[in-house]
Amino acid sequence: MSALLQLDHVGRSYPVGGFFARRQLQAVKDLSFTLNADRPEIFTIVGESGSGKTTTARMILGNEVPTSGVIRFLGQDVAAIRSRKDRLAFMAKVQPIFQNPFEAFNPLTTLDFYLYSTARRFLGLRTRAEIEAAADKALQHVGLSLVEVRGRYSHELSGGQLQRIAVARALIPSPKLIVADEPVSMVDASLRMSIVNLFRTLRDDLGVTIIYITHDLSTAYYISDRVIIMHKGDVIEAGDARAVLGNPSEDYSRALRNAVLPPDPVAARRIIEARLERRRAALTEAGT
């Protein structure tokens, strides 16, 4: 069994604080996991805000260098990739999907430019026809076609379409790994499903491994194979997604799990009321 991606005791700290009081913030502490090259999967990272999810993603993408530990992609230390040529080779294999589809595309650049640029740079295509063919093929995977996209700007399309174009673009170099950092948090519920469903097809039909980062436990449960739950830089629970999310064992995971509102007024209301009760109780206690 060969490892596609291996995180080995990876940590990252930042100097933070104001002018005089500076300290180190441990954004990610000692994170280890391995993704198997032979078995594509959707690997989910969940956790509250500030738990180090984005930092992890950035390190995997090589945008950030771990302060401790190593990240190996197909055996190669990601932090050691420096030359432009190596970077390009790496990027051809590992592609990101960003959080906000409206932010991910420059509103003043036509969308097809991103597709063409990717095709030209990573596939080494030269002629216009080849490039367009590659772009169209990728768009077909996400249920779009080049005709719909050519010459258009980001504001002319819906968030879901944009996010799908982003995925299509990432697919052009036939990557092994896609890192999606909160790809659905900015889109509304119905768009959310179309993107999540797309990930599933990618895994099943194209054999792409996806690291899916989110704090939406419901979608995580809906599509992931494996999950890790992060809290303040630490992994507090990891394992099969259905098992972990369906029946969390740690306190924090349970709290997280219980905070998820069900789409049912009675149940949802109960959760909020319980929370309210606890608040009131805490308040009275503090008052006495």
Next chain:
Amino acid sequence: MDGFAKYLARRFLQFILVIFLGVSLAFLITHLSPVDPVEQSVSLMTNFGATDPRSVALLREALSELYGLQGSFFEQYLAFWGRVLHGDFGPSLSSFPTPVMSLIMGALPWTVGLLTLSVLISWCLGNLLGALAGYFRSNLLLKLSGAAVMALHPVPAYIVGLLLLLTFGFVWPVLPISGGAQMNLQPGFSLAFVGSVIVHGLLPALTLVLVGIGSWFISMRSLVSNIVTDDHVVYAELGGVSSGTIFSQYVARNALLPQLTGLALSLGNVFGGAVITEFLFNYPGVGRLLIQGIYSGDYSLVLGVTTMSIVAVAVAVFVIDLLYPLIDPRVRLG
């Protein structure tokens, strides 16, 4: 080493580097100057008199020894740094043997007084007007004053000064047009002297204010018109916060922060003097000293003034970089 100390050390190193590069560049340029201070002195001393060529040759020799101008360019460069580190720029060549430092120190209070004041006034006025004009966009009075400032902005300092000089010296002669204080007054903190300094400073200061106000105005107005669309301003308006408070605390205060950097730079530049204005009003400041130095090929003097100015600006940039996090709560050091 802890983060802040590291940052400070790096920043300080950069600060030293800036001074080193700037002063070296100034040294290079001044020493390329075609004016030879020895020749300048020779011609001053032999002008208008009967001159025997043999004695001119003798004089030239004697002077170049006196001025200490022998040695290669590089030796002079090293010697220069050696002196500068002791706060000494050597003797002035055109005012031999008075030390350059004492010439600068004589001129500095004038310039610093005049410029600091006028920079502050034009900064305050320009920013106030600019902020008002940016916030109350439809106010007619502000529109008019904005137009006046805009029309004044491109007028060169020399012309503004000349106009003031003609107006208050000639057409309606009420203000002194030349010098820093009344003649035969002994400097000191007497009422007469201070009063006289103020009266003599009025026209140069007014020139500098009028010239300086425009760029502050324009940049402030554009900063403000961006800030008024910020969420926190819109929200305050919705909250029924009084427009005075919104203007001062929400709009102007945010817009002023970037302007502070400009102010620091301008204040740093004070040490370079206001060449044209001082020249026009015969003001005994650093700018006039500089022009004299350039005209007489006194590169010790020119270099002295330039070095002071470089250091002052570098210090200003350094200090504002260090202070900014204190002034602007948002800034964190990366």
Next chain:
Amino acid sequence: MFSILRDLLRFNVEFLIGFLLTGTIFLFAAAHFFAPYPDTAIYLLPPDMPPSAEFWLGTTSRGQDVFWQISGAIWNTMTFGLTVMILSRIVALAVGMVSGYLGGKADEVLMTINDTLIALPNIPILLLVYFVMRDQMTWPLLALTAALLGWNYDARLIRSVTLSLRNREFTRHAVFAGMSVPQVLIRQHLPYVMPVVFFTAMNNLIWAIGLEVTLSVLGFSDVNRPTVGGMIYWANQHQAAVSGIWWWLVFPIVAVVLLFLGLFLLAISINEYIDPRSRLSRMGG
């Protein structure tokens, strides 16, 4: 290109006024190519004539027609100012964007150079350079020197804009789309930086013209080339201010002011046009 111009002219009063002002000044300046007298010629006309039907803007004490003098002077001053402006904008853009985008060592080196230039006092350095170069100091060379001194503060502004763009998602996306650094800078960041460039350009232009005047007033200029500063220089040599030859000084300044106002109006309206926010509104959604 043409349609942009048409749109601007039709729908933006500021642009229209600015266009008319600048256009008039430009035509007026260009007219000096067809002047009845060479612009360096002196004493061809009666000196010191006040503005009249024959000499619209009067004549100088050197027997030149102020009208034609200004025409040539504005042309030369404008070319000088615009050259400085454009050159320094290019440097400021290149340094500011590269520095802000690359960060790290490159940023430190560039910003050290930048700070050094900020610290260098302009006027003395220019005077000295003029001194060293003397009559080799042609105006393009002077413009180059001024441009090299005039980009630093603006580069910092541009850098801060680029700095904020660097971490935007679309930048990172562009990188993963395989775009090279120049592509990212030019295609992705330039539109956001342009408003700053336009804005600082006007201040830079004024600064350049002021520099030219300062140097001329102090006697550091090529007297054979009529410029606004040169006119002031010669007016000074003839004590025009106290001799009541006001038209020699006032009209060139009026021309400069009008030129500035025109260009300023153009700049702000073009700015509005190219500003990404308004561009997006126009593109609709």
Next chain:
Amino acid sequence: QDFIAGIPRNETLIVQGPPAQNAEWFNLWAPGGGASNDGLQQLTADTFWFINPDGTGDQAWTNALAADRPQYNADFTEMTVKLKDGIFWSDGVPFTADDVVYTVETQIAHPGMGWSAPFTVNVDRVEATDPHTVVFHLKAPNSRFHTLFTVRWNAAWIMPKHVFEKVADPLGFNNNPPVSLSAYVLQSYDKAGNWAIWKLRDDWQRTSIGMGLKEPPQVKYVVYRNAGNPDARVIEQLNHNLDVINDIAPEGMFTIARKAGDNMAAWFPGFPFAHPDPTLPSVLFNHQVKPFDNADVRWALALMIDIRSVAMGAYRGAANLAALSTPPTGIAVPDYYEPMQDWLQGFELNTGTRTIKPYDPTIAEQVAALVRPQWGESIPSDPAKLKTMFGFGWWKQDVQAATELLQKAGFTKQGNQWMMPDGKPFAIRLMVEGDNIPTLARAGTIIAQQWSMQGIKTTVDVAGPTNGQRLGAGDFEAAIYWSVETWGGHPDLSFFLDSYDSAYIAAPGKTQPPRNLQRWKSDKLDAIIAENRKIAFDSPKVIELGRDYLKLAVEEMPFIPLMAYNKFAPFDTTYWTGYPSAADPYAASGPFWSNLRYMIVALKQNPNAPKP
């Protein structure tokens, strides 16, 4: 508020001074500039003799510290000076021959002091034979040695022995406050160099100038003030804050004349107002640069000039034109200009194809005709009077003759462009100073235009502060400047001529000692110089040799003399009257001229002055 704190205006003369760079420096004998032109040498220093540059004959000569004229031995190796008795330094110490000996010996011992070099070159030994007699033993015969102590503008001033002998390093001593040997003494000064105030000594009778006065001087205070740029100077005089202006542009002068009305005096009461200094602005050619080594080319360039436009453009017509190579002022008029008119009119120039008589004696009338529309009746019609105002004559513009001369020199004309014999276009860079001497810059632009119109592309090159150095180093082709200065009040031309000796000409690129800036080399000239050195200063032969030189200069045209250096120096008469003028040239009037002291002690309070 008083204009000057604590000093009554009606006892004060306010004079335009330069900005003093080294304002606290009062050591006249060491380099350092300082206040030397702010009254120090003009009012407090003294030496043996003065020559009034505007004077004629014996009146021009004044014995100051010396009781008599210099006495040389037969071969000019010894000069004896008798000193006046009863002169005191302002601190009460008597002035004696020891001061003189000390002055000479100290300077020789300290190279770098102002007159060290000439003393070293000339003086073998100096002795005080009694307290009022000094004998100079010279290293070689020198009939003009006394000129070192003779003031036209300045000269070797006598040092106060009792002050300097206490000082370790006379070169590093600032001499602040200075003791005075003349009638005024320092009262106060501005550290920033904008003003210095001098006060009449209580014991003014115990000075060389005071001894000769019958009444006490009325000017109690002299204020040297830097009154700013020319416009500010005009304004200050109109506001009665500046009595004596050194120099302004003609337009400024006219403005004052127009606005000040009766409160103004000048060298001429009306147009052309200006005072002609004994310096001679000319078009200098660098003889070491081709083709300016060719007299035909130089003559051709001279004949291309229309001097009337030059006079109009540079001076608004108020120029005192000069065809001879000596300034038409003071004694030069009776000694040279008047007697040489016939020769000038008869002078013939060979153009290569013919001979012409280029001299035009009617220039003064022509210029007068040009300015009459503006100045009307104030311009006299008497040709003699006009000649004192506008000069005796000049070369008539003669393009045809210039063409012939250039062709003679091997030049050819292609279209409207002259080509040099080597086939290159003939172009000239004409250097002018620019800011400090605006009138000459103006003359330069006109001459440049005239040459350009004749097919020689000429550009004006403003040298600014580098002017002196470039002239010295020969870094120019042609320039508007002067290489001739004279005593003005004495016919001897050695003042400049001695340095024209070809032995002194520097190699190209090397610095040429002052005066022979054009590097003119001529055997005939060398002969004249050698002859002049042999004869006494006051010998009548001086004039003959002077005329020989002037004729030679016309023939070879080493530089093109244009006019006297005309200075517009208006006086405000609100407080003071009795300024020198063309009608009464009793003293020099330029603020920086050390002769000014004779004007100051002669001024009278204006009875109509505003009461304090």
Next chain:
Amino acid sequence: MHATLKPEASTSSADPVLRVDNLKAYYQMNYFGVSREVRAVDDITLTIRRNEIYGIAGESSSGKSSLIKTIAGAIRPPLRVVSGSVRFDFDGRTLDVYNDPEAMKAARWRHLSYVMQGSMNVLNPVRRVKHAFHDFAFRHMGLSPSAFRARVEAHLERIGLDPQVLESYPHQLSGGMRQRLAIGLATVCEPEFIIADEPTTALDVLVQQDVLALIKDVQMRLGSSIIFVTHDMTVHAAIADRIGIIYAGRLVEEGPSQAMFEQPQHPYTAHLIASLPRIGDTTRRVSLPGKPPNLADPPSGCRFHPRCPLAIAKCETESPPLVPRGEGRVACWRAGEVAAA
């Protein structure tokens, strides 16, 4: 004045506090000859009762924020009210938002407060938090500075914030804290009406839960009416009494939340509810086909018809009116057939 705490109000008071009638608010833009009109609020009529939480849902860009801004009187060009009215009923006096600017200004924060979308950024970045409270609330409370401070601190404590935060700068606080502060700021004057735009979006689940509890708590204690917007249906489920569904600038359905979740009347609502995943259920959810309508050029007839599985010919041409149905109202030609589909 409401200087004292109101007693726990009963939920039954049925008199309307807010009446929105035929409100139309468009973005009218004219840039260099390109003029466009975005019909973000198109003919909306609704009422909100005392002590009621009314949730507005709808997809992104459907005009939710625009509607709420228009209700709050917080519009600035290019958004303009084209027709219709917004009226509040405070202290028995009717306040017409667009006809009585003075009264409106006086009522702000005292009777009516507003939590903006993206409330993370509504605090002045260069001033400490306490100043915001002072600027917004001090003049309405009629308290001495120290009493005011005590009141604010007590208020903050009640909503679970350490009073220390008053001395902080906004950037020193986390997103959740700022969101809570914004709610604290909006409730400190105990207004009768609170308008909130996406108060929980971009918060993680735990914080979101907290904030929702807070809103509920405030409403229960003060008896205020709250109108809030979010596209997250589970949030509506948790706190809204009634829900209004906006599609393309129009109100397409309105009703009590319980009923709406159980039996949605409009196909769009039905889809929204059906697409919600829940933990423990991995059955495949379908997403809505097609793309959101362009409000500058909305589809004819029923605006949902291009994406509607039930669309018939009539839907393409005729716009369905909003008519009462069951406990609420709905605008759909095939309203009755939805549940069946």
